[in-house]
Amino acid sequence: MLNLPNHLEEEILSMIPFSSMRAVRLTCKKWNTLFKSRSFTTMHIGKQEAEAERESGESRMVVMTDHNVCLTSVVTVNEHEKPSTKPLGKLTCLDNEHVKISQVFHCDGLLLCVLKDDITRFVVWNPYLGQTRWIEARYFHRMNKYKYAIGYEDRKSCRSYKILRFRDDSDYYVHYPYNKNHLSLYDSYDFESNLWRTHYLRDPLTLAFCDRGVSLKGNTYWCATNGLGEISHTVCFDFASESFGGIKDLPFSVPFDDKERVALSCVRDEKLSVLVQSMQTSVIDIWITDNIEEEKVLWSKFLRVDLGPLNGLRISNGCFFIDEEKKVVMVINKDRKERLDTLKIFGKDGFSELELGEPSDKKCWPVMCSYVPSLVQVKLPEGGTRNRQRD
Template identity: 45%
Template sequence: MEIIHLRSRKETYLPWRTSQDISSLPLPRFIVIRLGKRLIKVVVWNPYLGQTRCIECRYSHRTINRGWDRFCYALGYEAKNSCRNLKFLRFIDIYNGEQENEFDWYEIYDFDSGSWKTLDVTPNWLSLFGSRGVSFKGNTYWLASERNSEDYDDHIICFDFTREMFGPLLRLPFDAGNRDYVNLSCVREEKLAVSVRHRQTRETDIWITTKIEAEEVLWSKFLTVDTENHLLTSERFFIEEETKLVMGLELNGRRETFKIIGVEAGYFTEFDFGNGVHRDYRAHACSYVPSLMQIKQPPAGRKWKHQSDSEKLRYDQNKSRLVSLEKRAEEEMRNPVDFLSHCLRL
């Protein structure tokens, strides 16, 4: 298996072998572009076809301390017979037990209409802000927990791009402690995989799905990796079922290393990519298979469709509330005591 590191794009591509038809393989990629602390735009990119499309966000929000982005993003598609209409989800959900500081805003961009729409979502779950979801057959899954629970990442939740709604919380096959590392991944476009690295035993258990439906997910334990001497806490890991390989990109300080563990063969190897270019930025790894999915382009000269009066009202209300919270956060960060309180609420 060949591993290609593109230093300029800070990504590692893993070309998987596959017997599937190329048109059924993963979605195009997207890149969030910022200038300083401001979000500028999102670029959806199909590198195989050389197609791109820029999405102008309705509100260019400010990131918080050291550039952390509290929004989550996901690209998926609506299945219409044999057609696939791309959609882009963007949301923020601030919940810390203080009602005056709680806020959520879910919106979706439709590539066909070229317009944004606010979604009616009443979340009963929590996920880490800025967490990266896993795309699977046009939908996106996130690690999550019950909203008022003290447990962490003990469920997954799926956003259905066809119905434009979240499904129920789906229980993971284990109980993770609050100091364990839990990560979600995808095995090609066929299965989901989840890993939990136990702090006490330094072992990593990996489970893969045997059944995935809207309201039910069944899991089977794939393997256990002894990672005591080979730290594996990557937020995005990869497995190869046939050869029982486990891979992940690790960040130790500013040093970036891609690690490969052969469980049955009993070997370990790593690729050292050196120090990152900046302390506030880190490399990300993703599996990539060429896709023939077309990125529909908007009509020339049109940015987005005219908003209805009700949608404009909802947008104005959400924007006003978010601006107020951003200003309050900036004021708190100027005061060391308030800044510590702010960090504890994240």
């Protein structure tokens, strides 16, 4: 093995199933270092995922229902067979089995989990490796709501992962649209330095962010309002510069109120997709970007769905998933009448529905996001678990 070229050694080791990777890492320092390289990670994960999809026709995603996070696959083989869900395991790598999660965000195989009953800390989690890292909040106020995001800065040697947190005033903006929502400061946390930093905006952003942000290529995007109280563009947070910017026009402009639902999602960490649902009609429209990194983003219509008798469907906090190859859209929904969390699947071959179960907490809205396994390490920082702070 010592005489093999590096690229051939990587090729051979990438074929080993993940269940045997621990033994590979413990064999020698060279293989342990190889395990952490981005090229090997991309090759190994890509092969494992391609094999899984080819054999089963499944789409993997993270689903949160009743404050529990689970890894689930939805199998859509062909138009003649009804789709089905296959649980891949409840993500209970946490120390306390009774921990309840209120929000979950995905980036590069890492999950940022915000707790329901503990606002003093949150946890970052790699379910593929079974590693967790608890992070203490810099400060908190029980009356305030916060928005969160996780992303990374690409560096020559590695990716530097970071967390964003800022106060969420969107509910106030909806009820009092003439009172401007000023985002003037926000906090970021750096995994490597184990530091919180506070950032002040010289020119506060006068806008409202809609629901959840989605991570794409290390940055996070939100749908946001213009000065007229309409949802008309996206705003990006760049984790490299730790700043807001990158405003891109949406293919529509709708009022920011309870009559319209707008949501973002990402497609294989390559494209953005956006969904708009009018609560007054039975139509859902979905678009996909071509290349979000260009100055002018072009949106193409992916699917239009007439819900018909399902016009009471209310998409939960912008949770939907797209399988571009199969032309399938999945949306997660809380059916208040039946008291069930359900997964609605729309495609060119029609509509189907899967029950996810009856939650014990009726106020817990289900959440769904795409998931790609990752070999990113999230071990505790050197010198202990306590987070240092810095202005």
